[in-house]
Amino acid sequence: MSKSPVKPARPATATSSETSRPTVRHAVIQLLRDFNMTTIFGNPGSTELPLFLDFPPDFRYQLGLQEAVVVGMADGYAQATRNAAFINLHSAAGVGNAMGAIFTAYKNGTPLVITAGQQARAILPYDPFLSSANAAELPKPYVKYSIEPARAEDVPQALARAYYMAMQQPCGPVLVSIPADDWARPCSYVEPRMVSTAIAPEPKVLEHMGAALDACQRPAFVVGSGVDRDSAWDSVLQLAERHNARVWTAPMCSRAGFPGDHRLFAGYLPAEREKIVALLGGHDLILVLGAPAFTYHVEGTGPHIPEGASLFQMVDDANIAAWTPNGTSLICSTDLGVQALLNRPAPPARPLPEARRQPARAEPSSPMSVAYLLQTLDEVRARDSIIVEEAPSARPVMHRYMPIYLSETFYTMASGGLGYGMAATIGVALGKPGRRIISLIGDGSSLYTFQALWNAVQLKLPITFIIVKNGRYAALEEFAPTFGFEPGSQLEGCSLPGIDFVALAKGMGCKAVHVDDAAALHDALRTGLQSDGPVLLEIDVA
Known part of the structure; x- marks a missing residue:
């Protein structure tokens, strides 16, 4: 989180109203x-x-x-x-x-x-x-x-x-x-100290990693939340371009680590072992930066990496490094480690990998698709607007239709537990004053901390809340076939009928608009993104 030692804002001294023995x-x-x-x-x-x-x-x-x-x-x-x-x-x-x-x-x-x-x-x-x-x-x-x-x-x-x-x-x-x-009670003041927070890479392991990266033919990078947390976005981008490495985002990341519109970006890995192995097939070296290798959501079988590939991991968490099942792990600050790799002599030139296939353009429909909503939002929003997301069923679609372009412009939860998005949006807005914040929230997710909307109103924060309303816990229904349910099965406890998010928002003093017509979406989004204070858009999707 911090790249340099902690520096106190000012010395801890008593004020004139305090004695030498403060409380x-x-x-x-x-x-x-x-x-x-x-x-x-x-x-x-x-x-x-x-x-x-x-x-x-x-x-x-x-x-x-x-x-x-x-x-x-x-x-x-x-x-x-x-x-x-x-x-x-x-x-x-x-x-x-x-x-x-x-x-x-x-x-x-x-x-x-x-x-x-x-x-x-x-x-x-x-x-x-x-x-x-x-x-x-x-x-x-x-x-x-x-x-x-x-x-x-x-x-x-x-x-x-x-x-x-x-x-x-x-x-x-x-x-x-x-x-x-x-x-x-009386006590003594505590003088703040400089405490180093970053972990430097071990030279021997770094040399082994660097030599393997230089010698490989078809490298792939897998970037995780640690890249953005450690301010390593620019250095990882430079390292990928140096090696012409195809870059994937690790499963279940809470931050973005690479520009989604870059020629080398390959997409997002799912949290399933067999699918990860299939997507990384053909690469002879996999370098995981700031992420576990790998986070799984369902049990799997077979190898963890493709046959013939070697795995190298750079992560700041010794516990993650300890359970990683394959390869070499280097425990260090992601930014310090990547900078050390960049200090090595330039490797031999490699050809560019095949570019990522772009999705077909989403078209308006009734009811509108999530793809059309996110495609339109991407066209309307500024590249540097900040997305705080908690819409699990929409996330795979977001990965295809709404790229993250810049560092520190995407936040979500890595836990799988709902309730983060509405509240975290307020904190991000307070920490990035003046920036346009877009809160992209599923209707089910929003109800865990919907009262955070009150804070946005009281603080007059420039937030556009977008409720992706499909009337159900769609992520559960989509996941159900993994456990033997027939596709399209109606699950108990997953339906959310009769909730009026516009009325809920207005009850807290927030401007709110309902959108159910694809033809009205563009103008509604543009107006919502220009608001001085918070506004909520309840958008019906298929």
Whole structure:
């Protein structure tokens, strides 16, 4: 997430109103300033109120109407700003409500510093109302670090450690449980430190990888979320052009890693072993950058890579490297590793691989197809507009009809758990002020955190929410044949009739329009993309 050591914004010194022995609250507020975390995402409860006594004027509080919204907003904000986001949750109940979103942040590799309230230490032996039993255990295993400090005066140091761990590659969420009476206890300021967050490549393994890449005849790159997270987009593009490598996107990525309209771009790998092997067939070297090799959604059989191919992986997560079944893994920062490969002498020239076949143009129909919707959206939107997506059934179509052109313009969830998109859109908009944000959300997905729309209205954010309305959990119906269902079978619990998203949006004060005519789509999208504040388009699709 961060390419350079953490640099404090300013030294941690007491203000004139503070003594040489500050309270935990004073020390924590100063530490958050030093780490540039002056935005607090939360949904307050009684055990958290002491933090907000004399709330500092240089901080802002972003209220979420449910804890999943809180964490989702913070996830988008942290990715957009490339710094950990600070979250304040309400004891065990708040952490429990947030766990799905914390799981997604963990899979997304998003640095989050989560604090959770706890009852006062003095009454914890009596199992008081709103206490959290085993508070540090509750969020595991989907946090990198969790603790309830043994003493109140240890809270600032615990938060400093949590921040450094959240920012170290691979990035991820951490949690500190803080009893309510700790905030007023005396302690000492914690001086921020420079802590390296990037992992340099091991020279011996890098040389082996570089020599194999130079000697191969038909290389293929598989790029993952780690490319964009580590600001390696431009260097990966340069490396692919140097080797004339065909470039695929890894399965289930939360970020894009290569321009979708580039001559070398080959498309998106599915999360199925046999299909991955078939698509990568004919290549004698596969270089996986910033991704697992590979993420599967269904069980498979046979080899993990094509016969005659060798696999090399560059990833910042030692756990991923450990379970990768084939080849050589280099654990390092993606950007540092790719830059090191670029520093090698130029390899022999190779011919360009066969270009990706472009899909047939989608035509208007009634009801309109998802392909026509996304094709039209791609024609209308600016290339640098930012897409936040959570429309699982539309994603394969999006891969064909709506390329991602630039770095840091695409965000989705890597977890498979719904509820990320609506909330993360708010966080990305806060982290990229002034940019046009397009929230592309399935009707089923939107209902997990639809109340995030209230934040967009209150903040007057330039967001165009597009609800892809097919009236069902279409992704489940499309996946059902994998488990023996007949194609087109009606599944129990997958129908979503009778929901009026325009009415829901207007109830929160958001402008909203219903579109069910392909002839009206272009103008509706163009108008929606020019709005000063948020607008929701409910679009009926087949």
